[in-house]
Amino acid sequence: MDDIYEIQADVLRALGNARRLEIIHWLAQGPCDVGTLADRMAIAQPNLSQHLALMRSTGIVEGERRGREIRYRLIDPDIVRACGLMRGVIERRVARLADATRTTGSVPLAPPHSTTTQR
Amino acid sequence: MDDIYEIQADVLRALGNARRLEIIHWLAQGPCDVGTLADRMAIAQPNLSQHLALMRSTGIVEGERRGREIRYRLIDPDIVRACGLMRGVIERRVARLADATRTTGSVPLAPPHSTTTQR
DNA sequence: GGCACTGATGCGCATCTGCGCATGTGCGAG
DNA sequence: CTCGCACATGCGCAGATGCGCATCAGTGCC
Numbered sequence: 001m002d003d004i005y006e007i008q009a010d011v012l013r014a015l016g017n018a019r020r021l022e023i024i025h026w027l028a029q030g031p032c033d034v035g036t037l038a039d040r041m042a043i044a045q046p047n048l049s050q051h052l053a054l055m056r057s058t059g060i061v062e063g064e065r066r067g068r069e070i071r072y073r074l075i076d077p078d079i080v081r082a083c084g085l086m087r088g089v090i091e092r093r094v095a096r097l098a099d100a101t102r103t104t105g106s107v108p109l110a111p112p113h114s115t116t117t118q119r
Numbered sequence: 120m121d122d123i124y125e126i127q128a129d130v131l132r133a134l135g136n137a138r139r140l141e142i143i144h145w146l147a148q149g150p151c152d153v154g155t156l157a158d159r160m161a162i163a164q165p166n167l168s169q170h171l172a173l174m175r176s177t178g179i180v181e182g183e184r185r186g187r188e189i190r191y192r193l194i195d196p197d198i199v200r201a202c203g204l205m206r207g208v209i210e211r212r213v214a215r216l217a218d219a220t221r222t223t224g225s226v227p228l229a230p231p232h233s234t235t236t237q238r
Numbered sequence: 239g240g241c242a243c244t245g246a247t248g249c250g251c252a253t254c255t256g257c258g259c260a261t262g263t264g265c266g267a268g
Numbered sequence: 269c270t271c272g273c274a275c276a277t278g279c280g281c282a283g284a285t286g287c288g289c290a291t292c293a294g295t296g297c298c
Contacts, residue, residue, distance in 0.1 A: 005137035005144075007209055008202070012140075016132030017256085018124035025124075034275060047257060049276055059212040068265045068274050076208045083127070085201040090126055092195060093178040136286085153245055166287060168246055187244050187295040 014058040019043065020051050021083070027061060028080045031073035133177040138162065139170050140202070146180060147199045150192035 014020065022041055026032055034052065038045045052072060055061045060079060063070040074080065133139060141160055145151055153171065157164045171191060174180045179198060182189045193199065 003137070004206070004209070005140045007213075008205055009135050009137045009140055011135075011205060011209060012131055013135030013255095016128050016130075016135045018122070018128045019256090021124045021127055021131075035273095044258070045275070046259080046277080050256080053276075059209075059216075063275095065265080070275065076211060078204045078208050082201045082204040082208070085197045085204065086127055086130060087123070089195045089197050089201070090123070090130060090178075094126075097178075132285095138286090154243095157245095163288070164245070165247080165289080169286080172246075182245095184295085189245065 011058050011060065014055055014060055015079075015083070017051070019047075020055060023048075023051060023055065024060075024074065024079065024083060027072060027074045031071045033066065033069040033071050035069065037072070130177050130179065133174055133179055134198075134202070136170070138166075139174060142167075142170060142174065143179075143193065143198065143202060146191060146193045150190045152185065152188040152190050154188065156191070 015024070019041070023037065026037060026040055032040075034045065034048060038048045041048065052061060052063070056063065059075060061072050062075050063072045065071075134143070138160070142156065145156060145159055151159075153164065153167060157167045160167065171180060171182070175182065178194060180191050181194050182191045184190075
């Protein structure tokens with residue numbers, strides 16, 4: 001009755017990856033097969049398939065056979081809306097950071113966990 | 120100009136954890152100090168501090184000293200809205216799964232990656 | 239000053255993730 | 269039936285995550 005958090009965390013973890021966010025970005029513009037997606041994203045096909053498998057298992061996307069290709073599509077449009085909200089949050093945060101940096105002349109918070117400079 | 124996905128992934132990863140979702144749940148009902156939060160969540164204080172530090176570094180929460188306590192609060196209310204959208208997505212998915220299971224008598228998808236039965 | 243309290247940080251460990259790589263599987267064409 | 273194409277899956281490894289534990293740091297009070 002409370003492990004709804006676990007499930008929600010699974011979905012959010014499935015979204016917490018730049019590659020998968022890019023997948024959502026492309027699928028938000030309409031269904032697409034794996035090959036085309038791999039081509040657009042410049043990503044290895046097995047790697048893409050792994051991401052798609054994960055997103056399938058969490059109920060974010062689903063695939064349907066079309067001849068020998070498989071067309072993937074987003075299941076729930078609210079995923080895109082939620083991502084849009086998140087994006088707004090980020091833009092506001094960046095603006096806030098830029099503002100604080102401009103007025104104080106230094107970075108206000110988060111010395112550890114660089115956040116942006118990863119990988 | 121495209122690593123906005125990286126930043127967004129950082130935030131979503133920061134939300135992709137049941138403990139941190141619970142933190143958001145409590146903070147959504149008003150600011151709270153660490154001790155009270157640790158008490159409500161039945162979690163070790165150092166562990167809670169680590170979660171809070173991560174959420175601080177991603178700009179989800181912020182803390183302010185109040186005497187010798189520190190009151191944490193959510194920075195952007197849209198985080199809660201996004202989580203609400205996610206919750207709707209999940210409820211719809213669960214309903215869809217239950218429906219498919221009832222009509223077909225078996226689980227329709229995701230044999231691997233059990234999703235719910237982790238840890 | 240010393241002390242108690244509140245919170246943050248460092249360390250070590252088990253586990254999970256993401257990737258490249260090789261290989262397996264389902265489909266259509268000949 | 270066999271071949272080639274489109275995806276999926278298994279394996280192994282480097283790096284990241286979450287936790288318990290001990291310890292450090294800031295604050296108020298005596």
